[in-house]
Every structure is written in structure tokens, then in C-alpha cells.
Amino acid sequence: MSDDTAWVECDAEWAFWCNDDTFQMTKVEGRVPVGAVVIVKENLDDGSGYPKVETRLSIATADSIGEKVGKRDITKALTDMLIAYARRTGKLPPKVSIKKVYKNGKVDLAFEPSRYDKYTIGLTKDILGEAPEPFVKGLEVEEAPEDEAAKVAKAKPQPAEGDEPWRVEPARSSRAACKTCNEKIAKGEVRIGEATDFQGNVGYRWHHVRCAGSRVHTPELLDGFNELSDGDQDAVRSACTSS
Ligand SMILES: [Zn+2]
Numbered sequence: 079m080s081d082d083t084a085w086v087e088c089d090a091e092w093a094f095w096c097n098d099d100t101f102q103m104t105k106v107e108g109r110v111p112v113g114a115v116v117i118v119k120e121n122l123d124d125g126s127g128y129p130k131v132e133t134r135l136s137i138a139t140a141d142s143i144g145e146k147v148g149k150r151d152i153t154k155a156l157t158d159m160l161i162a163y164a165r166r167t168g169k170l171p172p173k174v175s176i177k178k179v180y181k182n183g184k185v186d187l188a189f190e191p192s193r194y195d196k197y198t199i200g201l202t203k204d205i206l207g208e209a210p211e212p213f214v215k216g217l218e219v220e221e222a223p224e225d226e227a228a229k230v231a232k233a234k235p236q237p238a239e240g241d242e243p244w245r246v247e248p249a250r251s252s253r254a255a256c257k258t259c260n261e262k263i264a265k266g267e268v269r270i271g272e273a274t275d276f277q278g279n280v281g282y283r284w285h286h287v288r289c290a291g292s293r294v295h296t297p298e299l300l301d302g303f304n305e306l307s308d309g310d311q312d313a314v315r316s317a318c319t320s321s
Contacts, residue, residue, distance in 0.1 A: 088143045093118040094191070095138070096156065101163045101171035102321040103191040113154050114138045117195065121281075131194070149197070156189060157199050161206060170217040174199075185210040243250040245282055246300040247315055258289035268310050270294065291317030 086109060088095075093106035095114040103117065110116055118134040135152045136144035161173050170176075170187075177188040177198060187199040201210040252265040263269045263284055270290040271282030297303060299317040303311065 084140065085110040086112055086138050086140060086142060088116065088138070090118045090143070093143075096159065096191075098159045098162065101160060101174070103195075108145060112137045112138050112140050115152055115159070116143045118143070151200060153197055156197055157201070157205065160187070160189070160199055161201075162170040164213075166218055168216075168218055169220045170214065172220045176214060179211055179214075183209050183211050185214050187214070189288070243301045244273055244294065245297065245302050246287075246297070246306065247271070247302045248306075248310070249284070254284045256286045256289050258285045261286075268306065268314060270300070270314075287314055287317045293306065294318045 080264045083204055086107065086108045088106050090106060093110075094103040094117045095106055096108040096117075096143075097104045106116070108120075114137070116136045116138050118136070120132045120134070134146050135149065137151065137155055138144050151163055160171060160174065163169075166208070167210055171189075173191055174187050174189045177186040179185050183203060187201065187284055189197040189199055201214065206213060246268060249263045249264050249269045250263055250265070254269070255262050257272070263286055268287050269284045271284050272290065272293075274281050274283060291314070294300065295318070296310075297314050300314070303314070306314065
């Protein structure tokens with residue numbers, strides 16, 4: 079970004095733009111540079127306990143964050159950005175790896191800014207203006223900086239495996255089925271949520287206490303445990319320690 083970069087307002091709460099200086103996805107804070115690749119995420123909660131996320135890709139224009147565009151257009155924009163970054167720094171950007179080198183010299187790079195966003199960037203001699211394989215192999219590989227969500231997750235107590243603390247609570251509806259036994263969890267019945275995180279947004283896969291108890295080592299560390307009634311706490315404790 080240079081000082082004379084033009085910016086356009088963006089009020090999406092959960093969005094990222096690809097910073098061409100760093101080739102990193104940067105959280106949108108009210109505005110994005112014109113021309114930037116913008117990824118807007120929306121959490122669609124359907125009560126299943128799974129986070130359902132819709133992703134909208136666009137390229138910011140002078141007066142909006144842009145019309146929705148296809149992955150192809152985004153990939154082209156990312157390709158130009160990646161080539162410029164590599165030429166400027168002599169490095170392969172963070173979160174980019176070599177996916178495949180073809181016999182004809184074409185190179186596919188994988189750009190994975192998150193577990194859920196993956197782009198394949200194909201470099202050919204036509205696109206690059208030189209042979210892709212020696213170009214890519216001559217680049218230094220950069221360590222990805224640890225992102226904020228990962229740091230936060232590490233600082234929290236871990237009641238079981240996973241990135242985020244698991245949760246326990248009375249079911250708010252009877253829509254979700256237990257992810258262990260597949261039967262419905264009745265409204266009001268205590269359920270245990272296996273946390274799944276999506277770039278800092280936490281969703282849960284819900285289980286009956288009896289189905290997931292054996293996977294929880296320290297029930298007191300479950301998010302929400304202290305809000306349960308004494309009776310529910312006892313029931314959860316015995317389900318978690320009885321197996
Ligand atoms: Zn179950």
C-alpha cells in the first residue's frame with residue numbers, strides 16, 4: 079500500500095482483504111483499498127450445531143467492495159499479486175506452498191489462508207514471462223506468522239482435544255442431532271459441544287452428555303459448566319469420569 083492508495087468503505091463485520099504488501103489476509107476494519115481482493119464471510123446458523131459459513135468473493139472498486147465475482151477472477155488477481163510479491167521480496171509468501179510441478183514446467187502453488195479457504199495458483203511461462211519451476215524454486219520460503227485466533231486458542235484451557243474449549247449447556251432447541259449417536263437432543267437436555275473454530279468464530283458439534291462424556295477429562299473446564307444447576311453438574315461429572 080502506498081500513501082496515495084484510495085480506500086472504499088466496507089461495513090462487513092467478518093471480512094478479509096488480501097494485502098498486496100504482505101500477501102496476508104487482513105481483517106477488514108471499516109475500509110479496504112480499491113482493487114483489493116475482498117472475502118466476506120457470513121455465519122448461517124441453521125441450528126445443526128455446525129458452523130455454516132457463506133463466502134463471498136469480490137474485488138473492491140472505487141465506490142463499493144464490489145460485485146460478487148467467481149473464484150477464477152479472484153485467482154487471477156491473487157496470481158498477479160503473488161508474482162509481484164515474489165519479484166519484490168525474493169520470497170514465496172506465507173501460507174503458499176508448491177503443490178505440483180508439471181513436466182512442461184508449469185507449477186501449481188497452493189495458497190491456504192485458512193483451513194477453509196484454498197486457492198490454486200497456476201504459474202505458466204506465459205503468465206510469468208519466464209520458466210516457472212526455477213523461478214519458484216529460487217524463492218525463499220517464509221514462515222507464516224501465527225494468527226490471532228491461534229494465539230487466543232492456545233491461551234485457553236483445553237478440556238479435550240481441539241482448538242477451543244468445549245461447551246456444556248442445556249439444548250436451546252431440539253433441532254440438533256447428536257454427532258455421536260445421531261439421535262435428537264431434546265430441548266433442555268444438557269449437551270456437550272465439541273468446538274470447531276472458523277477464523278475465530280466458534281461453532282459446536284453437539285453430543286449427548288452420555289455419548290461424549292468419555293472424551294472430556296476435566297468437566298469443570300467446560301465452557302458453561304458453572305452455569306449448570308447442581309444436579310446437572312453432578313450428572314455431567316459422573317458421565318465424564320465413569321468411563
Ligand atoms: Zn448421542
